Amino acid sequence: MDVDGDERKIRQEIVQPPGCNADYLKLYYGKLFPHAEMFKWMSYGNDGKHPACDPSYFGRREFSFTLENDIYVRFQSFNSALQLENSIKEKCPFKIDIGPVYSVDPARRHAYAQAGDNVFIPVERELVFDIDITDYDDVRYCCSGADVCSECWPLMTIAIKVIDTSLRDDFGFNHLLWVYSGRRGVHCWVCDGRARRLTNEQRAAVTDYFRVYKGNDNSHKKVSLTGPALHPFLERSSKVLTPFFEEKLLHSQNLFASEERFEKVLELIPDESVAAHLRGEWQVNPRSSTSREDLNVVRWERLKTKTKAPGLRRCCEEIVFSYAYPRLDLEVSKHMNHLLKAPFCVHPKTGRVCVPIDPDRCEEFDPTTVPTLSTLLEELNREGLRDDTENGMFSNNKQYSWLFCFFSW
Known part of the structure; x- marks a missing residue:
């Protein structure tokens, strides 16, 4: 159940992996999480420093926090990088989801409720894709469910190669971020301006372009390639x-x-x-x-x-x-208001960090070697919890350079 603001209801309790707890998360958010870089990315130049920018842009973005004991808080918004950072450090979310940019501040949406249906609506959102290894359970025999290994993970690698190439070559998109989901799949964020402004109908058309694997559990044949020549x-x-x-x-x-x-x-x-x-x-x-x-x-x-x-x-x-062929969760891509897990948050069931994946070197990515929250903090503990410089540990410590492969555009 989604709940607004302070109207919080406790859902099923999150099963925590060893070392994934509020105390560890507090250290992670205080020492390692790239708050400033997240703000810079999601502002897309609307950071208040340029005359033509929209200073309200970032403040109209929805963030959702899943707190300890699976308390779910939606429609949060922040007007600055500092507000975002302070809220994350204070609430210590076990999961962070990112939604669309709305026409008005989502935290104040009730104030516009009497003005009509077209006041509080999503107006921008990255085109996103979600690929889950569990959707391949009928063709993989090494693992099942959320389990992955070096034998079946290449299915994710080949999916990245196929979809990334098409998004760039067929649609002309350039700014793509591939992210490990932290457990059993990958996410893609297409961040070009024209991708963010696609309507739901246009998003559905893009996803239909990739709809090759069809059918259901009751049909044997799920792919039909017809015509004298392939597309x-x-x-x-x-x-x-x-x-x-x-x-x-x-x-x-x-x-x-x-x-x-x-x-x-x-x-x-x-x-x-x-x-x-x-x-x-x-x-x-x-x-x-x-x-x-x-x-x-x-x-x-x-x-x-x-x-x-x-x-x-x-x-x-x-x-x-x-x-x-890649098995996409097409419903995730069709709707502008869909929430998607934020990069760099920690998966609450595995403790693994949702790190970016370089599509040009995706065959080198191994999910079993992704750092966990506990291993990161063990490294910090060995170094000593020293004060970080003004730019933060990400930009100053090569030990964590794998976490700092964020957008530079």
Whole structure:
């Protein structure tokens, strides 16, 4: 339940990981959290220092805090970096969410309630994307639920590569921030001015452009690639997804290693006679005793050979897309007023910091090595809790440079 201002209701208590508590968060917000940089980013030049700026811009942005014991406080607003910093340090939120910029100060929205429906409305918001590893549970066998490992995380890496390239090349966006969610996925913030000003209808059109993986739990085939030639976006994506599928995913997830697994692949072949022939081969000869080749590769190559028949020219591509194409939470991207977890906050269930990911080096990112709140404070403790300089620890200590890869524009 969302609650306003001081009208707070206690929801289900947050399960805290070891070392993730209010005392640790107080130190983190006091010593490490980039308050000034967050204000600079979300002001977009409207910081009161330039004649043409809008001094009310940042003050119309909604912030939501989830406090200890899951007390949820929405529609907070701040007029300066100092106000934002003081409120975070005072309330010590276990989670920070960022919403849109409204037409009026969201904290004073009730004062405009009698003026009509078009007074308190969202007017700007970054175009955001949310990709969650749990949406791949039907094609990953190493983990399930919120668990991730080095075998399944590359699904997130390939999603970043596909979506980032399209946003830049197909839509002309330049200012993209990719952020680890702190647990099981990634977020993308598209911050170009024209992206922030997109209407809900325009956002829905952008998300529909990426809507390739369709269907539901009751439908086997969720990708259909039609036409004499693929759309340029799909053609480009295929050149990324196919090598990933064949060189990584086949092996890491053992997609053909058992009847249960290869049956899921065979269900995607529209010609039942071809699927039945392959099924018969693999059931009679489950594993060659003389071959040293990877069983997954052997069976995939055999499938590719059998689906070269007329009418099946797109079959292998559809299988690749079904397993490897990014699975976006499209509802998150469609609506301007959707809240999204702030970068650099600490995930309340893992204690991991929501750090940015460089899309050009995303294959190097390993979620299992992301610093946690407790490990950061252990490092601080070893150094001694000395006073920081005026610019803060982020800009002066290379030890935390991985946290300071923020926007410079």
